[in-house]
Amino acid sequence: MLVSGDIVRAEVLAVRVFGMFCVYDRQEIQVLIPEISWIASFNSCEQFASVGDQLRVRIIHVDAAGGRIAGTIKGMYANPWESNQFEVGTVFSSKVMRHVDQADRCDGQSGYLVELMPGAYAMLCSQNSSITPGERCSVIVNVVNRRQHAVRISLVSPNQKAC
Known part of the structure; x- marks a missing residue:
């Protein structure tokens, strides 16, 4: 069973505007659009991934009773906005x-x-x-x-x- 903090390589099963449904070891993981990138780059997850893609995902929440697992892609890395890594001309x-x-x-x-x-x-x-x-x-x-x-x-x- 997955637990918060686990990092897995999950396969994308379905892509929707608001998020992606992935699977790892027969467990479904949902990654919502705010958890994909530190930069607001797109308004639809369909621009980020396709069915069959393999993504590295960190588990951020497991609701064992409800059977829901939430993941993040950006959350595996430090927030670059906190260290001003984006400047005009960079x-x-x-x-x-x-x-x-x-x-x-x-x-x-x-x-x-x-x-x-x-x-x-x-x-x-x-x-x-x-x-x-x-x-x-x-x-x-x-x-x-x-x-x-x-x-x-x-x-x-x-x-x-x-x-």
């Missing part, structure tokens, strides 16, 4: 996680979900770039909204493939 070597056909943070245009640092994901608007998931890209922070925990990023040089 450059990150980011891993491209996936292509998103219609990204919220790209005004409905396509984009790429990138991992700026463990537990902190941001949306990179396509900018006529062709990037492959798994590659690393140099991105720069253009806008920081501390109140909403949001950033806007772009490729370091939008005229070249920086991956």
